[in-house]
Amino acid sequence: MTTLDEAGIAAEPDPGTRKLSTAKAIQEAIAGEMRTSDDVFVMGEDVGSYGGIFSSTTGLIDEFGPGRIRDTPISETAFIGMGIGAAVEGMRPIIELMFVDFFGVCMDQIYNHMAKIHFFSGGNVRVPMVLMTATGGGYSDGGQHSQSLWGTFAHLPGMKVVVPSTPYDAKGLMTAAIRSDDPVVYMFHKGVMGLPWMKKNPRSIGPVPQQRYEVPIGKARVAREGKDVTIVTLSLSVHHALDVAENLAGEGIDVEVIDLRSVVPLDRETIQASVAKTRRLIVVDEDYESFGLSGEVIASMTIADPTLCSYAARVCVPDVPLPYARDLEYAVLPTPARIELAVREAVS
Amino acid sequence: MTPHPSLPAEVRLDLYRTMVLIRTYEEAILGEYHADKSPGFDIGAGLIPGEMHLSAGQEPVAAGICAHLSADDAVTAAHRPHHLAIAHGVDLRPMTAEIFGRTTGLGRGRGGHMHLFDPATHFSCSGIVAEGLPPALGQGFAFQQRGSDRVAVAVAGEGAANQGAFHEALNLAALWKLPVVFVIEDNDWGISVPRDASTSVPSNAERAAAYGMPGARVEGNAVEEVWEAAGLAVERAREGGGPTLLEVHTLRLWGHFEGDAQAYRPGLDVVADQDPIPVYRDELLAAEVLTPADDARIREAAGGRVADAIAYAKESPVPAAADALDYVFVEGARS
Numbered sequence: 001m002t003t004l005d006e007a008g009i010a011a012e013p014d015p016g017t018r019k020l021s022t023a024k025a026i027q028e029a030i031a032g033e034m035r036t037s038d039d040v041f042v043m044g045e046d047v048g049s050y051g052g053i054f055s056s057t058t059g060l061i062d063e064f065g066p067g068r069i070r071d072t073p074i075s076e077t078a079f080i081g082m083g084i085g086a087a088v089e090g091m092r093p094i095i096e097l098m099f100v101d102f103f104g105v106c107m108d109q110i111y112n113h114m115a116k117i118h119f120f121s122g123g124n125v126r127v128p129m130v131l132m133t134a135t136g137g138g139y140s141d142g143g144q145h146s147q148s149l150w151g152t153f154a155h156l157p158g159m160k161v162v163v164p165s166t167p168y169d170a171k172g173l174m175t176a177a178i179r180s181d182d183p184v185v186y187m188f189h190k191g192v193m194g195l196p197w198m199k200k201n202p203r204s205i206g207p208v209p210q211q212r213y214e215v216p217i218g219k220a221r222v223a224r225e226g227k228d229v230t231i232v233t234l235s236l237s238v239h240h241a242l243d244v245a246e247n248l249a250g251e252g253i254d255v256e257v258i259d260l261r262s263v264v265p266l267d268r269e270t271i272q273a274s275v276a277k278t279r280r281l282i283v284v285d286e287d288y289e290s291f292g293l294s295g296e297v298i299a300s301m302t303i304a305d306p307t308l309c310s311y312a313a314r315v316c317v318p319d320v321p322l323p324y325a326r327d328l329e330y331a332v333l334p335t336p337a338r339i340e341l342a343v344r345e346a347v348s
Numbered sequence: 349m350t351p352h353p354s355l356p357a358e359v360r361l362d363l364y365r366t367m368v369l370i371r372t373y374e375e376a377i378l379g380e381y382h383a384d385k386s387p388g389f390d391i392g393a394g395l396i397p398g399e400m401h402l403s404a405g406q407e408p409v410a411a412g413i414c415a416h417l418s419a420d421d422a423v424t425a426a427h428r429p430h431h432l433a434i435a436h437g438v439d440l441r442p443m444t445a446e447i448f449g450r451t452t453g454l455g456r457g458r459g460g461h462m463h464l465f466d467p468a469t470h471f472s473c474s475g476i477v478a479e480g481l482p483p484a485l486g487q488g489f490a491f492q493q494r495g496s497d498r499v500a501v502a503v504a505g506e507g508a509a510n511q512g513a514f515h516e517a518l519n520l521a522a523l524w525k526l527p528v529v530f531v532i533e534d535n536d537w538g539i540s541v542p543r544d545a546s547t548s549v550p551s552n553a554e555r556a557a558a559y560g561m562p563g564a565r566v567e568g569n570a571v572e573e574v575w576e577a578a579g580l581a582v583e584r585a586r587e588g589g590g591p592t593l594l595e596v597h598t599l600r601l602w603g604h605f606e607g608d609a610q611a612y613r614p615g616l617d618v619v620a621d622q623d624p625i626p627v628y629r630d631e632l633l634a635a636e637v638l639t640p641a642d643d644a645r646i647r648e649a650a651g652g653r654v655a656d657a658i659a660y661a662k663e664s665p666v667p668a669a670a671d672a673l674d675y676v677f678v679e680g681a682r683s
Contacts, residue, residue, distance in 0.1 A: 073516075073523065075520055076516075077479070078482045078485060078516035078517050078519070079520065081482020081483045081513070082482055082485040082486035082520070084482070084483045084486055085483035085488070085490070086489050086490045089470075093486070109482060112474075112476055112479065113474065113476075116463075117465060118675060119455075119458050120463040120465055121465035122453065122455040123456070123675040123678070124465060125467055180678075180679065182677045182679060
C-alpha cells in the first residue's frame, strides 16, 4: 500500500521488481531532489567527473553540471563549513567527505557548528544539510580507512545519523535526509554499495521503486521475524545477521533481525517490542565495543524494564584500531561466524 | 590624522554614532556583569554568567565595515562579537536578552554572548577561533548561486590567522571568487600571547598574496580609513571580483575577558590614551562636523537605547528548566 505525505512523496511504497545497487539508489535519490529544487547541490572531493570514490554521485555531473556537482579542494573544514553557511541561507547542500575516518580534520565544523546552530539560535536558524560518508572495513584498507564511527556522531547532540543497509532504504533515507530541516549524517557502508570492485553482498543490489519516496528517519525495520533471539544491528551487519538466521533456521533456532536504519533517532520501541517477545538480545555493531551503540541499546532496554531481557550480549569491534592483515582484520570484525557463535550461546 | 577628504559629514557622524552606541552598550554590560559578581568574583554568578569578551577599542572596525552593509548581507564574528552585531544592526533587545539568558533572547537563552544568531540580519558568531570563517563562505556561495550582489563578511582575530580554517577558507573563496570579505582584527594579543610571538609575518595582509587576492592593512585604528578600505573590498565582492583580506590594526582596550588582570601586558598605563572614540570625537569637533551639543545628544540617544535593551532583558522571563531539551532538532527527536 502506497501513501503520500504532504509534499506528495510516496512514503515507503512497494519495492517493485526493478533492481538497483545501493550506490545507484543514492544517486537516484539525489537526482530526484535536485530536479525538484535548485537549492539542492552536491559538494565534496571527487564527486564530479569521478562520480564519488564509492560511486555515490556517479553520472550526476552529466545532468547537473559542475556548478551544482562541485569538486572541492582537499579542504574539509572549508567545504563542510561552506555547506553549513549555505544551509543557513536556505540551500540544501549534500556534502560528501569520502571516509568517515577523515572527519577528525574538520570535526569542529561538524559538532560545534553544523550540529549546534539550531540549538544556539533557540530554533530560529535551521541547518538543512546532509553530510554523506563511507564507513566500514573488510578489504584491508587499514585503520584510517575502515572505521564505522556512527557511535561518535550519535553521541554528540544535534545531528541525525542515518545508516542504510539496502538499496531501497538508501534511496528513501537519502530523500528523507535531503528534505529534513535538520543536519543529517548519512553513512553508507562500502560493503553494501554494490560496487563492481569490491566483494559484493548479494543484497547490495535489490528492488528500488522508480518514483520518489521517503523512508522515515527514526523507524527501525524488522528485517526478519523470529521468536528465539533478537539481533539488533545496522548496515552490512544486517546482511550477516540475516545469513546467520537463515543457516540456523534449519536447526530450529528462530532469529529476529532488527535493522535500525538510523542511530539518531534510535527506535527503542521496535527493539523493546522484539525483546519483549524473544527475551534474548544480541547487538551486532561494526563500530567499537566500548561506549557505543551496543552499550546504548542494552542499557536502554534494561532501564525501560529490568525484567525485559533474560540474556544480553554484543558482537562488536573490540577496542582496537582496525588491523591491516586480512586474518587480523577478520578476527575483530563482527563476522557471520562470530554472530552465529553468539546466537548459539544465547539459546544454549 | 587627516580626515578623508571625500567623506560626507553625515557618514562621519554615522560612524561616530555607531562607535558611541557600541561603547555605551559595552560599558553598561560591563557594569551589569560586575555588579553581581562582587565582592568575590565568581564567573558563573549573577545576572550575566559565564565568560564575557568585550570589544572596547575595536569599534572602528565594526563601524567602518558595517557602514557598507545592509541587513541582507551576512556578518560572521568571532567570540568577541558585540561591536559587529551592533554595527550590523542586530536588534539590541533580543541580543541583550540572550546575553542575560532570557526566553526573549536571540537564542532563547541557549546560546549566550558567544553564540548570537540573528536570521533577520544574517549575523552569527562562533566561540571557536577561525571556525566562523568557513560558514561565511557558504553564505557567500548561496548569494552567488542565486545571482544576487549580497556579500558575506567574515571577521576573526589575528590569532585566528594561524589556524588551518583561515587558510582553507581563503584558498577556497579565492578559487571560486566568492563574495566574501575577510577581516582580521589585529589587536596585538591572542589572550596573553603577543602578536610577534605568534605570527611569522609582520602583516596578515601579506598572506593574501598566497591566495591570489588583494590584501590591505589599515594602521592606526582609524575608522575612516577602515571605512575606505572596507568600501573597496565590499564593492569588489558585490561586483563579482571575489574576496579581499583586510587587516585592521586595532586595540584591545580591556582584558581578553572580564576578570583578566592583564599582568602579562606591558604598557597598560598608556592603553587608555589610544582609545579611538575620544580621538575621533576631537577630530570631528575640530573639523566642526560635530558640536559639543551634538555629541551630548548622540550619547544621550545611545544611553536611552542601551537602557531600554537592558531593562527589556531584565524584565524578560528566564527559561524553564523543563525546556532545556528543546531545539536540538527541528523535528522532535532527541535521541
